[in-house]
Each structure stands twice: as structure tokens, then as C-alpha cells.
Amino acid sequence: MSAWLDQVFCEDALEGLHRIPDGSIDLILTDPPYNLGKDYGNASDQQPVDDFLAWTEQWVDAALPKLKENGSLYIFTTWRSAPEIFVMLKRRMTMINEIIWDRRVPSMGGTVRSFTSVHDTIGLFVRRKDYYFDLDAVRIPYDAETKKARSRSIFIGAKWLEQGYNPKDLWSVSRLHRQHAERVDHPTQKPLEIIERMVKASCPPGGVVLDLFMGSGTTAVAARNTGRHFTGFELNPDYCRILAERLAEPPPAEQLGSDPKARGRSKVRATDPGSDPGFPAAPPKKRAVRKTPARAVAPSAAPNNELE
Numbered sequence: 001m002s003a004w005l006d007q008v009f010c011e012d013a014l015e016g017l018h019r020i021p022d023g024s025i026d027l028i029l030t031d032p033p034y035n036l037g038k039d040y041g042n043a044s045d046q047q048p049v050d051d052f053l054a055w056t057e058q059w060v061d062a063a064l065p066k067l068k069e070n071g072s073l074y075i076f077t078t079w080r081s082a083p084e085i086f087v088m089l090k091r092r093m094t095m096i097n098e099i100i101w102d103r104r105v106p107s108m109g110g111t112v113r114s115f116t117s118v119h120d121t122i123g124l125f126v127r128r129k130d131y132y133f134d135l136d137a138v139r140i141p142y143d144a145e146t147k148k149a150r151s152r153s154i155f156i157g158a159k160w161l162e163q164g165y166n167p168k169d170l171w172s173v174s175r176l177h178r179q180h181a182e183r184v185d186h187p188t189q190k191p192l193e194i195i196e197r198m199v200k201a202s203c204p205p206g207g208v209v210l211d212l213f214m215g216s217g218t219t220a221v222a223a224r225n226t227g228r229h230f231t232g233f234e235l236n237p238d239y240c241r242i243l244a245e246r247l248a249e250p251p252p253a254e255q256l257g258s259d260p261k262a263r264g265r266s267k268v269r270a271t272d273p274g275s276d277p278g279f280p281a282a283p284p285k286k287r288a289v290r291k292t293p294a295r296a297v298a299p300s301a302a303p304n305n306e307l308e
């Protein structure tokens, strides 16, 4: 077991990235502070704009060498910073998609001097043409009614009708409310549905996902649930405890059933976040799950701006 694999380190990502070997990551999936003034128990979301953009560039440059040559990067951001961040990333990588996450905010008045903002912006970037992408893993099945409506002979047996459709780049998924079972005490927790879609599409089974800003650990849980490895960082010890609790829960039964790789890998090494940044899972509440052995990963060459 590598010291960094299936671990979340309770420390500053920029200080901890040296733990991760270059060229060892299949997917960087990260949801950094948006700089909208939120209180994460640190000042990361409350920076002067120029400092925030310089810091973003700094962690991007520290993280990219960790990515494999055919790896991908998803970054969550907001329309306020997306233009600058995307231009900065386009100097280093190739942009594949801008995904709009429609948070399905109900209509309840809202601002009167602009249109109410109800979406987050997500950029998908790659290094090379042969980047890993498994559309079949994330197709959305057609409902029975649509299938019936396409019952004309020209559609019968059509592969696309059986396989389901491309989720496209507008994702309408409700933000998490208090009543959602997966909701924990983090102000900007992302829905597992979204993160699992990204992991399944852009990280091969058994591959490694890096999130520099774990928050409540959604990326780690999504990786574990889908049979991938994870690694990453979170600055706030309270969130580190929350994510340890989430990781101590076994994956949902349907995921255990459908993905054998999801079995036996929900436990991470226990340490006290206060004394050791290596992050701990609280003892499993229901049952212990065996760790899988560490996967050997090969270093790769320097970053590349163009698709090859």
C-alpha cells in the first residue's frame, strides 16, 4: 500500500503535493474555493482577486506534473472566475468541455438587478488526444416512453437507443439540501451523482483520482464507490473528521453488487488529524472492509499543451 494512496491528508495541498509521485494520477477532479467569501474555517475563499488567481495558478502548476499523459482535469468554478481560470488552463492543456451544473434552485424572488445565478461552471481539460474517456460508463438510459416513441422500424435495434444517451454538458442535478441523506456539515458539498459521473467517465477502473480540496470528501467517496483509488488534501480538521466518517461507511449495496472493484477498499489508515496529517478513517460503523493492494504507477513526461 503506497503511503499516499487512499489517503486524504489534513494539510495544505501545496505543502502536501510532494507526497504524490509525478505521473501517477489518472484524474485530477477538484473543487477549490470559488473566492466568494465563504467561511471554510480558513481565508481561502476570501482573497483579493489577484491573489486568488495567482494562488490558483500556483496550485495548478504544482498539481499538473502529478497527472499521467492521458489524464484529465475537472475544475469546479463560478462564472465570476471561469474566464481567467480557463484562459490560464488553456495555456497548459486542451479544453474539452465547459459543463454547466444547473443546481435546480427553485424560483423564489432573488436578485432584482441581474438574472439570478443558479449554476456552477466546470471545466474539463486534457493533455493529449488519447485521453481516457468512457462514455458508455455514464450514458443515461432512455425511459420506456421515449423508447416506445422511437418504435418506427428505422430505430429498432438502434445501438444508441439501447445504450442510452450522452449526458451532454448541461447537468441538472439538485444541490444538496438538509433532507438529502448524503448531506453532511460542509457548506459547499457537491452531489455524489455529479462526481461519480466524472470519475466513471474519466478515470479507468482501478485508477487514481486526486482532489486537492476534498472538503467533505465527496471525491474520495465517489472514487471508493466506483472502484477507483483516491488521494488528496483538506485544510480544515473538522472537514477531515467528516470525510473520515463518510469513508468509514461501506459503499452502497448496489455499488458493491455491480462493481466488484468497489468491494474491500473503503478503509483508510487511521491517524489523528491533529497530530499527523496522514488521514484517518474512524472505525467502520457497520463492518470492516479489506484494503486492496497498492497499484504500481509509472512516472511520465512533462506537461504538454497540445493534443498529440
Ligand SMILES: C[S@@+](CC[C@H](N)C(=O)[O-])C[C@H]1O[C@@H](n2cnc3c(N)ncnc32)[C@H](O)[C@@H]1O
Pocket: 011, 012, 013, 014, 031, 032, 033, 034, 040, 041, 042, 044, 186, 188, 189, 190, 191, 212, 213, 214, 215, 216, 217, 218, 219, 233, 234, 235, 236, 239
Ligand atoms: C469548495 S470546498 C470542497 C467541497 C467538496 N467538493 C465537497 O463536496 O465537500 C473547498 C475546500 O478546500 C479547502 N481548502 C482551502 N484551501 C486549501 C488548501 N490550501 N489545501 C487544502 N484544502 C484547502 C477548504 O477548507 C474547503 O473545504
